[in-house]
Amino acid sequence: MNSASWLSVHNSEAAPLDALPVLSQVEFRQEVLSEIDAGARLAAFFGVPQPDETCRLILVLADDRSGSLALTSIEAHESYPALTPDCPQAHWFEREIAEQWNIRPEGHPWLKPIRFQAASRPGQTIWPETNTADILPSVTTFFQVRGAEVHEVAVGPVHAGVIEPGHFRFQCHGEHVFHLEIALGYQHRGIENALVGGPHKRTIHYMETLAGDTSVGHATAYCQAIEALADSQVSARAQALRGIALELERLANHTGDLGALAGDVGYLPTASYCGRLRGDFLNMTALLCGSRFGRGFLRPGGVGFEVESERVAQLLTRLDSTINHVAGAVNLLWETPSIRARFDDIGALTKETCRDLGLVGPAARACGLARDVRHSLPSGIFRDVQLPVSTCETGDVFARAYVRWLEIRRSAAFVSKQLKELPAGPSRSDVGPLLPRHVVAALTEGWRGEICHVALTDEQGRFFAYKVVDPSFHNWMGLAMALRNQQISDFPLCNKSFNLSYCGHDL
Amino acid sequence: MFKILKTRLQQGYRTSAYPAQAPVLPDRFRGRPVLDASKCVEECRACVEACPTDAIARTATGPRLDLGRCLFCTDCTQACPEEAIRFTQDHRLAVRARQDLVMDGDTLRLARALDDSARRLFGRSLNLRQVSAGGCNACEADVNVLNTVVFDLGRFGVQFVASPRHADGLLITGPVTRNMQFALRKTYDAVPAPKIVLAVGACAISGGPFIDHPEVHNGADSVVPVDLYIPGCPPHPFTILDGLLRLLGRIHDQQSSSS
Ligand code: SF4
Numbered sequence: 001m002n003s004a005s006w007l008s009v010h011n012s013e014a015a016p017l018d019a020l021p022v023l024s025q026v027e028f029r030q031e032v033l034s035e036i037d038a039g040a041r042l043a044a045f046f047g048v049p050q051p052d053e054t055c056r057l058i059l060v061l062a063d064d065r066s067g068s069l070a071l072t073s074i075e076a077h078e079s080y081p082a083l084t085p086d087c088p089q090a091h092w093f094e095r096e097i098a099e100q101w102n103i104r105p106e107g108h109p110w111l112k113p114i115r116f117q118a119a120s121r122p123g124q125t126i127w128p129e130t131n132t133a134d135i136l137p138s139v140t141t142f143f144q145v146r147g148a149e150v151h152e153v154a155v156g157p158v159h160a161g162v163i164e165p166g167h168f169r170f171q172c173h174g175e176h177v178f179h180l181e182i183a184l185g186y187q188h189r190g191i192e193n194a195l196v197g198g199p200h201k202r203t204i205h206y207m208e209t210l211a212g213d214t215s216v217g218h219a220t221a222y223c224q225a226i227e228a229l230a231d232s233q234v235s236a237r238a239q240a241l242r243g244i245a246l247e248l249e250r251l252a253n254h255t256g257d258l259g260a261l262a263g264d265v266g267y268l269p270t271a272s273y274c275g276r277l278r279g280d281f282l283n284m285t286a287l288l289c290g291s292r293f294g295r296g297f298l299r300p301g302g303v304g305f306e307v308e309s310e311r312v313a314q315l316l317t318r319l320d321s322t323i324n325h326v327a328g329a330v331n332l333l334w335e336t337p338s339i340r341a342r343f344d345d346i347g348a349l350t351k352e353t354c355r356d357l358g359l360v361g362p363a364a365r366a367c368g369l370a371r372d373v374r375h376s377l378p379s380g381i382f383r384d385v386q387l388p389v390s391t392c393e394t395g396d397v398f399a400r401a402y403v404r405w406l407e408i409r410r411s412a413a414f415v416s417k418q419l420k421e422l423p424a425g426p427s428r429s430d431v432g433p434l435l436p437r438h439v440v441a442a443l444t445e446g447w448r449g450e451i452c453h454v455a456l457t458d459e460q461g462r463f464f465a466y467k468v469v470d471p472s473f474h475n476w477m478g479l480a481m482a483l484r485n486q487q488i489s490d491f492p493l494c495n496k497s498f499n500l501s502y503c504g505h506d507l
Numbered sequence: 508m509f510k511i512l513k514t515r516l517q518q519g520y521r522t523s524a525y526p527a528q529a530p531v532l533p534d535r536f537r538g539r540p541v542l543d544a545s546k547c548v549e550e551c552r553a554c555v556e557a558c559p560t561d562a563i564a565r566t567a568t569g570p571r572l573d574l575g576r577c578l579f580c581t582d583c584t585q586a587c588p589e590e591a592i593r594f595t596q597d598h599r600l601a602v603r604a605r606q607d608l609v610m611d612g613d614t615l616r617l618a619r620a621l622d623d624s625a626r627r628l629f630g631r632s633l634n635l636r637q638v639s640a641g642g643c644n645a646c647e648a649d650v651n652v653l654n655t656v657v658f659d660l661g662r663f664g665v666q667f668v669a670s671p672r673h674a675d676g677l678l679i680t681g682p683v684t685r686n687m688q689f690a691l692r693k694t695y696d697a698v699p700a701p702k703i704v705l706a707v708g709a710c711a712i713s714g715g716p717f718i719d720h721p722e723v724h725n726g727a728d729s730v731v732p733v734d735l736y737i738p739g740c741p742p743h744p745f746t747i748l749d750g751l752l753r754l755l756g757r758i759h760d761q762q763s764s765s766s
């Protein structure tokens with residue numbers, strides 16, 4: 001790595017904004033591609049408006065081998081040469097930059113809106129077919145396959161179940177799927193724009209509702225960003241408690257996902273037990289802070305609630321019994337041949353595809369990539385406690401299910417150990433004002449995978465840009481690829497095995 | 508087969524006895540708030556300033572809290588020097604009219620049942636189409652939970668169906684984003700009349716944390732008429748169940764007691 005071209009930092013370490021290099025467009029492209037070639041991956045890539053109405057594009061690389069982050073930037077007025085042709089993981093990031101800032105990534109092979117939102121910067125719209133003022137969701141050209149008997153199946157945005165809105169287009173021949181295109185943006189509610197000028201009294205509530213099922217994960221990344229920018233320390237006790245909440249969130253969601261997968265193949269025992277057991281984990285989180293989703297538990301400087309010893313004892317008892325029940329319910333899955341027949345070889349992705357697309361979380365680990373922020377770029381409690389990374393090799397529905405089960409056991413063991421060894425001390429400390437003109441990238445491993453928040457402060461120490469990358473933003477394309485050459489009836493199963501967030505993507 | 512039976516025995520019987528028995532909620536659960544104007548210090552606006560969604564106003568007679576905007580975050584109680592606002596464990600919160608959510612004491616006019624003819628239609632079997640129209644998905648998650656064995660919504664004759672054309676009404680979550688307005692309208696139009704609409708969660712009632720963003724419509728009733736409002740961010744599943752059962756005339760007490 002050429003150190004003049006990059007600002008190298010640790011996870012959640014603030015740096016002066018002036019230390020962030022600004023490269024020429026040619027240099028930028030070469031540098032990024034060579035680092036990606038060498039094994040780094042794109043954690044974030046986004047636009048930041050400048051006072052003179054130009055835009056600066058900031059790129060964050062995560063390097064799992066060195067355990068560090070590298071940031072760099074370019075100035076972009078109207079266009080820059082796209083990375084996507086040589087780096088598919090930039091695909092959605094570049095569409096987002098085009099949409100938000102009216103900047104054209106020259107040579108992008110699939111340029112179109114991503115959230116169907118109006119640009120945040122005035123100027124010439126880059127969508128020739130649409131007028132930015134009344135851009136409508138899914139009004140765009142979809143990927144098409146032509147040929148005798150090829151047809152298209154369109155579903156959504158309103159789906160059959162109690163789930164979030166999105167629009168799916170399958171190009172098929174009978175049951176056979178050639179490609180699935182996913183159009184999102186229905187949940188777009190403008191959170192990133194609303195964060196500018198903060199932190200203010202709504203900020204923490206936005207963090208907890210970026211993706212409701214990841215309230216703890218996103219709040220963790222936010223708190224880390226704030227604490228780094230305020231140069232404040234968090235007690236060991238608070239770090240442990242945050243880790244417990246994060247892993248309880250993982251336990252609840254993974255358990256729910258295994259139940260949902262069982263339900264999709266009509267295996268009702270596991271489906272109904274896991275549905276309830278997910279609730280038992282949520283209720284443990286509610287024991288901590290009154291909210292099943294962990295609202296109010298994480299606060300800059302520590303945690304919002306003290307956890308007394310009786311509460312710890314009660315949590316331990318509940319955890320013990322719940323995890324036993326989960327084991328009973330989940331093991332039925334692996335022992336039932338008809339389940340294995342439905343999970344094996346369905347929606348398989350290769351390690352290469354996974355790497356090209358930059359997938360994260362259980363979806364990546366199921367392809368054999370040991371990507372886990374808790375391990376390679378640890379923050380908080382995970383700096384002291386090393387969690388083994390759970391991987392599988394086959395990249396199919398089975399692997400995505402099995403990785404979850406491995407993680408359930410490890411998270412439960414972690415929570416139990418942390419509860420038993422909870423350090424004494426304060427659980428919250430004061431956080432002072434934020435450093436002016438600084439930048440920080442805070443990563444945390446949410447249950448769906450890597451969450452990345454990047455905050456930039458102005459002269460007054462207020463946010464002038466705040467970028468959120470939910471793991472789903474990396475992974476939706478993975479689901480689209482997993483569907484290739486599958487049966488259309490395998491969609492629900494593939495979809496649940498990824499279980500991606502719409503709101504976390506749409507923001 | 509033996510394994511399945513053994514596991515079934517281990518898992519036990521889990522369905523709650525609601526509404527015959529009160530639910531057991533965690534001690535830190537935040538339900539219906541109670542406002543005590545007599546404690547308020549003159550000129551104090553601490554709660555008003557702390558509230559992220561402008562749910563509190565200070566009137567001549569004391570604080571007034573709009574439960575439809577409330578996130579139950581307790582930022583106000585933490586800011587209040589006099590403990591004039593406190594959150595009780597009472598999970599019952601659903602009302603029929605939007606203005607009934609605006610509280611200035613300790614009582615709340617809980618939802619009354621549908622009129623007789625509507626109850627004859629929907630009282631024994633109610634099919635709902637859920638529309639997620641923005642928000643964070645926690646409301647959807649806690650609506651979904653009603654289908655687990657713990658709540659077992661089916662035993663009350665209430666079901667979620669896949670098509671609006673099979674539905675008696677809509678259960679709406681989310682603030683109604685600009686990008687979902689058209690789909691919500693079309694789904695509503697596809698439900699045969701007479702139909703009922705439930706707005707679940709702060710988002711669907713007022714826009715919630717996203718209130719007044721240019722990208723959202725500040726709640727379901729800006730697009731379609733609403734028959735039942737269930738506050739919370741998200742509402743607890745028992746709060747949702749309670750609201751549904753009140754609407755269907757299965758629970759009668761109409762005023763929350765002060766506790
Ligand atoms: S609990 Fe409700 S009223 Fe109080 S600050 Fe939070 S949102 Fe406002």
Ligand code: SF4
Nearest residue numbers: 642643708709710741
């Ligand atoms: S009301 Fe709260 S919990 Fe429900 S969708 Fe809105 S933000 Fe999420």
